Amino acid sequence: MDNVQLAASAAALAPGNEIVLGKQFVEMTVAPELLVSTATALKQNKDTLFDMLVCITGVDWGKELGVVYHLRSTVSNHMIVLKTKVSDRENPEIDSLCSLWPAADFHEREVFDLLGIKFRGHPDLRRLFLDSTWGYPLRKDYKDDINILAK
Amino acid sequence: MEEAVNNIPLEEEEYIINMGPQHPSTHGVLRLVVSLKGEMVQNVEPHIGYIHRGIEKMCESLTYPQIIHLTDRMDYLSAHINNEAVSLAVEKALDIEVSDRVKYIRTILSELTRIQSHQLFWATFGMDLGGLTCFFYGLRDRELVMDIFEETCGGRMIVSYNCPGGLMNDIHPNFQKRTKDFIKYFRKTLPEYDRLLTGNVIFQERLKGIGIINREDAIAWGLTGPVGRASGFSCDIRKHNPYSAYNKVTFKEILYNEGDSFHRYQVRMDEMRESMDIIEQLIDNIPEGPYAEKMKPVIKLPEGEYWQSVETARGELGVFIVSDGNKNPYRMKFRSPCFANLAPLNILAKGFKIADLVAINGSLDLVIPDIDR
């Protein structure tokens, strides 16, 4: 299945999402409230069968905070990129995908630690690398005068 | 960190021990908070971040050629493959096709990296299980690979040999001879490894049936590399999404279905043989050509998102670059294999003994700087 077909079947599975045929992968921008249903549909449908969560990346897009999911189907070896964004920078919340892929556990904790995005329904959302006194270093507005040497 | 220990709910007769961050068998600064009942492991909770250097944050203020040297320091045992991942991602974004010579050399060096990483795994795994002699044999033979790297790349572990567009410099004239000598030597020495450890009845009893994870769970947890392949999850990026010269060589993807610690070990032992096969197919046929493409002095990626995954010695390393068209990446993310492989440690080790926890932890072959980044 090539990317065009994948985009078509993904669009059929999860309507209401913006689908872009990227250079490498099919990229799908999902509204935060549709995330779990879209991911469930993508995982369970026989055509797509995205059974492996490769990576979760948190990105600070400036105004919004975003999370990028890379999913892969181990059967047909294709990948899809799910993107979701929240505009609330103070208290960003996105639904957790831990129940679909246990791999999301650590990845979501990492995103929470470094960008401060809370994942609703995560079983054990604690900071992963840093202790509680730190800010969220991967946000673009993060300032650390002591540890970051500006050249 | 103290609250982490106090918050664990304990049943009757349970107690907690802290393995790490300074412990001989956690291979670095991994901290495992283990609740035990007698010797039986009830719960393992990994605490990481002791060597978190913020590489992803640092990347945001560096140019692409400068990022290469940071990736050396993530999974320092697959340094060359990490470099390759970033280089490939940048080349993919710029639509640059490197010469076959570069591809061949990268592939050979990647496989050498894999061999030395697995040698070190063998060495330390033997040591984890109490066979100290393995450690010295493994490191002795690894030294030969290190010499190959040192002669060609200038560094032993931290090679920094790749750059976007090719290699830092051409291979050393001695490279081919040295590599062939090593393969010849190591083909003789590898059976010795098997005699000393693999066939040993104590070793097998210690590992067989310990820390089992089945294929479905392995996929769901995103386990890749030898850990995933021991469970029967065919996840070799070299096979499924070939990069560099992997589509020009024939090799076998090692798969086992048992998914226990012994087969995680066995996958690596077999992979060393496969790697030697790959090197032998390439080493005499390195084509002529430039060792690096001409690049602009300042590399700017076009706006967009780029993903490149490679197969390091531990599994799938994904490089995700979000570029806003500047010379620095807007966001750089490394999907490191050890990070995913560490996550299911609790379900792997639950119900086994503390000695098994050490064996399971060893068989996952974690490199802590790769987890923390």
Add this chain to the structure above:
Amino acid sequence: MKFNIYDLTSFTQWIDSSLRASMSPGWAVAVEMIIIGLVILIFFALIGLFLVYAERKVCALMQNRLGPNRVGPGGIFQTVADLVKLLFVELVPIKNADKILFNLAPFIVIVASIMAIGALPFAKGLQAIDLNIGVFYLMAVSSMGVIGVLLAGWSSNNKYSLIGAMRSGAQIVSYELSVGLALITMVVLAGTMQLSEMIEAQRWGWFIFKGHIPAVIAFVIYIVAGTAETNRGPFDLAEAESELTAGYHTEYSGIKFALFFLAEYINMFIVAAIATTVFLGGWMPLHVYGWDGFNKVMDFIPPFFWFLGKSFGVVFLMMWLKWTFPRLRIDQLLTLEWKFLLPINIFNLLLMAFLVLVGWHW
């Protein structure tokens, strides 16, 4: 007085009689005891230092490296330097440790091994005390060290130490059986428990040759169980560096650690010495019936060196085992004992008794 290196009986008797001549019998015994104590202590320290050096050199060669080679020629003073360093290392006080037991533990370990050394026959006439239940005494005394290990683990206030100590306890309780049964097999063959008589009985053939297959099996079992009893690899679960950092002696430092360390090597020597005495003829040279010339040459080597040579041979065997095999797990350790060694041992004992009854031994 005639000092004869091949038979030290007259020498020791001369010391005894001259002491008794110069003072009252009670004092003479006291002085003798002090002399013996000093000699044993010096021997203890020397053999400990030598064995540590030997172990390091042997394991280095097996691991394809050079081993200590900087202090003195071939590094022979390395262990002396290490000992001096250990003497000056700070004794770290442990919070909430049971002070009395914590300090007592190394001494119990060391006293147990000194007591065992006292009864060993080093050469003809060179034996502090020749008990008529020598084998029994050695078995009893050599298993006393575990009390020290248990105390050390308990009093350190450290969970690693406690796990190590409990493992050690389970291990010694189990393997004591195998050691005992293997030795009893040989006692059946010898017909005596007195060490001097056992050695005398091996004048024309060591027991390992005399006893045919049962003796060989008993020897193998003894070496395995003896290695386990001294907490050495592959049975070093009590220390288990990669699991328990250092097991029962995690919290010890300086001279107290040195005592544990030394005791491990002395215990190894004791196990080897008992094996030598019971299986390999003790200080008795290798004699083959009928080969007079050969026997003369063998007799030319003093018994003391025969004893040390054989003991170090067995020690080397134990080192070889340690530096080759990975460590067992605690349940496998107990499985090995109760499912393999013990049944084989009992069967072996019956076989030996049968052989002796039928008279098939030489």
Add this chain to the structure above:
Amino acid sequence: MRGFIKYIRSIFDGLISLLKGLSVTGKYFFKPGTTWTQQYPNNRKELKMFDRFKGEVTMPHNDKNEHKCTGCGICEINCPNGTIEIISASIVNEEGKKQRIIDKHIYHLGMCTFCGLCVKTCPFQALAFGQEFEHAVFDRTKLTKILNQPGSKLMKGVA
């Protein structure tokens, strides 16, 4: 009965596997000639590093005490860690023109990660890697080095 045979078999198989292991270590013990340990401080005279070994960044000078560094600062820009600092000066050369030359090429060895970008990007090949690796000092300020030798000049024909 079958169980008993299996039991005996397991004993012998186990013993054979153990003996195989012993044969490996025994081989090295009784044939110690295969050791290739380098006795480092003793073999200092013979010890030669590979010519590409990245020990430190140096600036090669010829016998007339001339180097190739023009002070362009490309290495400084390319260095990821701020290891290199260039202090340039301007002089009036023989032709009467103002010329930018290097005053001090400061190299902080303590910060260097040996990525090789300075050597690679230098347009005049003024920098090279030295094979010296014994860098331990008691005072970390000694790790800051000035690469151009005192009184050195720019080589003729470079830029």
